[in-house]
Amino acid sequence: MAPNKNASPKPSSSLTASGSLSAEELRYYLFEADTSQRLMVSPLALQWEDVKQGTLDIRLGTHFILTRRNRYASVDPLDLTRREVRFWQEKVCVRFGESFTLHPGQLVLAAALEYISMPCGLAASVITRSSYGRLGLITATAVHVHPGYKGCVTLELYNFGDTPVVLYPALPIAQFVFIHVSPQQIPFQSKYTLPTETEFPKIWEDDCITRLKKMRDYFDRTQKTTE
């Protein structure tokens, strides 16, 4: 493949380093000529000030998943099915320019506006931008983005402050911090493939759920026998 004249030269440290990416390295991955090694982001809002810090902003998408608290007393991951999840949670769409209010103690699932495609040599962490953290907002509880991931990352928004926070689609509330993965990994296979918006949890697809269910049933039976 012809070398990309626009790309920065590959940093010499990139093969061995395991710390977060520098601005120079980030630029290298963003403009890499080999598309299989390129960090692809769309829409790419290049704020060079951010790139200087070696991070990329994540903006809020337009779809949110809310919990219908009135419908369940509690959620047991072992009993969840697709039907149950969709009965318990609901999806809402907020148009650009409209707002969404996150109340204290409320958890909602949202997705990033950015669709990313990670090369095999990179992983990323999602962290809240400090300005929003100061409002009491946490943006992600499952923060790791695996090498080879393609899609819009899910943000688990939680307001741990005491004041409702008004959110808007496209608000840059979080950022990616990239890290090298050495040696390069084969792409991560997930049950959430190519997500373009926030998706309902799919806990029941985990292998361990069936095993844990059996254990629980066994425990229940033995307890009943003892009684």
Place this chain on the structure above:
Amino acid sequence: MGYQDPVTRQIGEITQRVKRIKSFVEELEATCADAGPRRFAQDTMKMCDIIQSSIEKDWDSLEDPSDEQWLFETCSGYQKAVRDLHTLAFSHLESPHPVFYPWDLIYPIESEIRSWCPSFSLSIIPYAESTYLIDARCDLIDSVYTMMAKPPPPPPEARANEPKTSEQSKVPTHWHVFLYFPKAETNSVLLATIMVSHEALHLKDHLKSISKTLYDIAEVSIDSPKVDQVVSEILKRPIAPSTELKQPTTAGVIGDVFNEPKIRSDVYAQTNDVIHQWLHEIIADLLAVRLFGPAYFLAFATHSLSLGVMDQWSDRYPSSRMRMALMLRELEAMAYWPSVSGLGRVQDELQFWSQRVTDQASPRDTILKMACDSIMQAAETIRTQVREATGSSAYCAEQFIAEALPLSERIKQGFPPTEVGFPSKDKPAKRATIQGILNAGWLAYLQDLDALAVLMQVKLEDEEPRVVEKLNALLNKSLEILTYSNLEQ
């Protein structure tokens, strides 16, 4: 995956849909404790089995594969059966699936149209269990301003010699169009976006008065000898005896009651009415095919196959075959033709349809037949008018090859088709147009589903609906990004 023609694809899609309903109902049966829904689930399963075995039987007994009308009707019959079953299955159960509004689909259309009609807006209203009502409206303030900015009218004596006042001066202040849109297709960007565009382009026709300027031209091309023939036939028709009259009437013919000029003017009036109605549809089609390229044509063909209107004529709508014949001619003029390389599977689709719509069936009704003939005679003029209205904004083959082709490569890699090429340090990547996204979507649908299935780690033959759903989700994402970029500017 080899090429499948649209009819075979539709039958395959029906089988997949049945499978999907089955898996949903199976899940319900397994998880539901109540006898009622369980019984319903069992019945639905039986219906699924009947449909599936019936498709296979019909397909095997097909003697003449060139009998298109039979093919189209069978196809639409099954589509309807499955759609009904789908609606029934989901309406009878306490559905865990929330109803999504297709906002994402209509945003970009809305913002595109706002570039030439700022007051335009689309709103979605849940209409029935299975339908949305999409209401497109705009205040025709622009036209009113233009009207007011015109010089004052000439004095009455000068006006007497003037031709008739244009229809523009009678423009109402509000314009509405309603579109009934199936909820089942909410997330189908490939079909829905393009169908919404057709309705929205009625507005362009209205604003530019394209149909109205063509009324006279199409009316002139009504074949007079044929009218004579129709009139003489009507005059000879016997009057049907009235059951209300107590006294027996002497059976006569229509000519005894009505004179020839009256019948003639009625025939002309009726034919003109049909021509006027049809022109609106044809103009919106031609505008859409010029602005959206093959994507509109392919969506229209799929939609028509599914609804079974391929050979259906009415006072309001010409048959889909006639509309498609006109669209194909326009695509040919836009340099899309099966011989053009670089169109991928779109080339095969155009080839398939060009063989099937040339020898089109004519309506049996004499009035509709005359309307059809006169429109086909005036086709060249109609297309010229549409071409003038769209100007340089047509999506020609050259653009398709330069934009849709690379965008479909993005989809193949599991990335939404948002940009053509890649950004560099000094220059952002070229943003995809709405036409590029939709055409790339069709291209990927026709030729790259297997690549997408590999990325999703599923077998295409087992999970085709899921793969198509993902393709639609990727296109939807691109449209969202496009809307965002437009709003940001």
